[in-house]
Amino acid sequence: MGRLEVQYNNNWGSFCFRHWHEHDTDIVCRMLKYGHTKGTSYSAPRNGSSVLIGALQCTGHENDIGNCKADLDKSTCTTKVVGVDCTGNINVRLGDGQHPLEGRVDIYDGRRWGSLCDHTITVDAAKVICSTATGYRDTQPVFTHMRGLEFHQGEFA
Incomplete structure (x- = not known):
C-alpha cells in the first residue's frame, strides 16, 4: 500500500x-x-x-x-x-460508531471479527480503511486512538 x-x-x-x-x-x-x-x-x-x-x-x-x-x-x-x-478483498467495518461512517476499525480474519489495534496508523492507511469500509473512494478521514474508552473491544486486538 x-x-x-x-x-x-x-x-x-x-x-x-x-x-x-x-x-x-x-x-x-x-x-x-x-x-x-x-x-x-x-x-x-x-x-x-x-x-x-x-x-x-x-x-x-x-x-x-x-x-x-x-x-x-x-x-x-x-x-x-x-x-x-493490492491486499485484496479484506473485510473491514467500522463498529460501535454513532453513524455508519465512524467507529472502531474491525477486520475479519476469515473466522471472526476483531479490532485493529495500531497506534502508528497513518493518514494514508486511514484513507484505505475508510474506502474499504464505507465504499467512499476519495475520503479525508479524521481519526483518533481510542484506548478502549469510547468503543467496546472486538474479539482480537
Whole structure:
C-alpha cells in the first residue's frame, strides 16, 4: 500500500489521480504479482513527488502498465496522485460508531471479527480503511486512538 511511482526516461514520478481508473489499479496489482486481486486506489498527497503520467489508457486486461498507452499531459492534474493497495478483498467495518461512517476499525480474519489495534496508523492507511469500509473512494478521514474508552473491544486486538 502506498503512492504509486514509475520510472520514465530515467526520472521517477507519480500518476495523476484525476484520470485514474479502478481497472488501472487491477493491472498494477497483477504486475506486482498479487494475482487477480481486486485492488483499491486512493488519492495520496504528492509530498514532493512530481507527476510524470497524466493518465493511462488501458483496456483492463493488460498484465503490465507498460502495455498501456501513457498520456503525458499533466495540465489538468490536481495536487493528488495515485496510491494503490493490492491486499485484496479484506473485510473491514467500522463498529460501535454513532453513524455508519465512524467507529472502531474491525477486520475479519476469515473466522471472526476483531479490532485493529495500531497506534502508528497513518493518514494514508486511514484513507484505505475508510474506502474499504464505507465504499467512499476519495475520503479525508479524521481519526483518533481510542484506548478502549469510547468503543467496546472486538474479539482480537
